[in-house]
Amino acid sequence: MSVEIILIPMAMAAVAAWQARGEAASAQTCLVGTRMRHRALLAEALELLGAEVSTDATSVRAELADMTLQFTWSEDGIATAHVEGGEIAAAEQLIAAVDQEYAALVQAAVYQRLTERVEHLGLHVESESVQEDNSITLVLALEQT
Amino acid sequence: MTGRKIVVTLARDGSVSAKTEGIYGSKCLDVIPLLEELLDGEAIDSALTRDYARESAEARDSSSVESAAVTPQFQKDEQT
Numbered sequence: 001m002s003v004e005i006i007l008i009p010m011a012m013a014a015v016a017a018w019q020a021r022g023e024a025a026s027a028q029t030c031l032v033g034t035r036m037r038h039r040a041l042l043a044e045a046l047e048l049l050g051a052e053v054s055t056d057a058t059s060v061r062a063e064l065a066d067m068t069l070q071f072t073w074s075e076d077g078i079a080t081a082h083v084e085g086g087e088i089a090a091a092e093q094l095i096a097a098v099d100q101e102y103a104a105l106v107q108a109a110v111y112q113r114l115t116e117r118v119e120h121l122g123l124h125v126e127s128e129s130v131q132e133d134n135s136i137t138l139v140l141a142l143e144q145t
Numbered sequence: 146m147t148g149r150k151i152v153v154t155l156a157r158d159g160s161v162s163a164k165t166e167g168i169y170g171s172k173c174l175d176v177i178p179l180l181e182e183l184l185d186g187e188a189i190d191s192a193l194t195r196d197y198a199r200e201s202a203e204a205r206d207s208s209s210v211e212s213a214a215v216t217p218q219f220q221k222d223e224q225t
Contacts, residue, residue, distance in 0.1 A: 003164065003165050003168075003173040003174065003176060003177070003191055003192065003193050004162070004163070004164040004165075004191065004192045005162065005163045005164070005176075005177065005180060005188050005190070005191040006160065006161070006162050006188065006189050006190040006191070007160070007161040007162070007163065007180065007184055007186035007187060007188045007189065008159070008160055008161070008186055008187050008189055009159060009160075009161065009184065009185060009186040009187075010185060010186065010187055011159070012159045012160075014187050014189050102159075103157060103158045103159035104157060104159075106159035107155050107156070107157055107159055110155055110159075110161060110184060110185075110186070111155055113183075113184070113185060114153065114155075114183055114184060117182070117183055118183065121179060121182060121183055123151070123179075123183075126150065133156075133157060134157040135154050135155060135156045135157055136154070136155040137152065137153070137154045137155075138152075138153045138154075138155075139150055139151075139152050139153075140150060140151045140152075140153060141149070141150050142149040142150065142151070142168075
């Protein structure tokens with residue numbers, strides 16, 4: 001091994017050890033910062049959790065676990081969740097669940113992108129395996145030039 | 146050359162790690178833009194290991210840690 005690299009897909013904000021942390025914005029609403037950037041994946045994650053999801057040009061809205069979630073994006077492309085109908089702790093727990101679902105979708109999307117592109121870049125997949133922690137390991141061989 | 150490999154691990158939390166095998170010296174750094182295009186991810190840390198020093202005996206930075214930015218297009222909402 002000559003170089004070891006850690007990468008974060010741009011669908012995620014590059015934050016180390018993200019945790020759902022909420023703060024009260026009003027009597028009914030709290031804000032929870034996220035690391036989610038990709039709007040379509042977020043909507044899909046919410047749907048997988050059983051939420052009713054609607055989207056418009058600037059936000060993703062969902063009804064889930066008796067709470068209303070509205071996600072808006074900052075200029076740097078990271079979503080903030082506005083949560084109504086729950087205490088801060090409940091909101092944090094819910095957003096953590098959404099994040100977990102979202103991360104799994106990111107993993108799947110990165111896997112698909114990698115396997116679609118690998119041959120075009122002079123590589124081929126020599127082997128792949130799924131580990132106990134549900135990580136996917138692929139060994140890519142560089143083709144001879 | 147045979148045996149040149151990249152081992153890529155896609156974690157369940159969305160992060161990606163990669164390490165090269167059988168690629169010696171500064172050639173290993175050529176992998177970073179390759180991974181940039183392949184994974185559309187941002188490299189937040191990288192470490193040069195013993196194989197880098199194996200060929201680059203004249204280079205002094207045998208085990209420095211540096212950040213390599215690999216900024217992906219994956220962020221673009223409409224692309225997927």
